[in-house]
Amino acid sequence: MAEVDRVGLGYDLHRLAAGRRLVLAGVAIDWPEGLVGHSDADVALHALIDAVLGAAGLGDIGEAFPDTDPTYKDADSGELTRQAADMAAHAGWRVANADLTIRAERPKLSPYKQAMRDRIADLLGVEPERVNVKAKTDEGTGPVGSGEAMAAMAIVGLAKLRP
Ligand code: MG
Numbered sequence: 001m002a003e004v005d006r007v008g009l010g011y012d013l014h015r016l017a018a019g020r021r022l023v024l025a026g027v028a029i030d031w032p033e034g035l036v037g038h039s040d041a042d043v044a045l046h047a048l049i050d051a052v053l054g055a056a057g058l059g060d061i062g063e064a065f066p067d068t069d070p071t072y073k074d075a076d077s078g079e080l081t082r083q084a085a086d087m088a089a090h091a092g093w094r095v096a097n098a099d100l101t102i103r104a105e106r107p108k109l110s111p112y113k114q115a116m117r118d119r120i121a122d123l124l125g126v127e128p129e130r131v132n133v134k135a136k137t138d139e140g141t142g143p144v145g146s147g148e149a150m151a152a153m154a155i156v157g158l159a160k161l162r163p
Contacts, residue, residue, distance in 0.1 A: 095156060
């Protein structure tokens with residue numbers, strides 16, 4: 001029996017602005033700027049949600065949780081992640097693993113990586129060993145490197161739930 005039957009890819013980018021809460025992978029980070037968006041703009045969880053939905057063949061985050069729907073104004077992306085994992089489970093899939101790369105020039109994210117991993121595991125309903133979080137800078141180049149934005153990439157492996 002294969003451990004992973006399908007994989008899905010996710011990507012997201014949000015702008016930074018002063019006076020917003022910074023929440024990355026469901027972990028609040030004390031920082032003078034935060035990400036701008038209709039929801040809490042958690043760029044890492046948005047990439048993860050797209051990877052889960054993509055692996056399950058369930059479209060994308062914009063279809064599942066439309067930003068035209070006032071329900072999702074200032075939405076907790078952690079709750080949306082739980083819902084995406086539930087959607088995949090109802091379609092017959094369990095998360096085998098999730099791997100994320102967060103692209104942020106500042107602040108240094110290494111002190112938060114374990115908390116992010118634990119939080120994502122809880123949201124997906126899997127053991128932390130199935131989750132990996134990486135953080136990178138963009139070496140001062142482009143919109144991430146200048147501090148204009150943060151971005152994230154995620155890949156998720158799903159295994160078919162077999163009776
Ligand atoms: Mg987003």
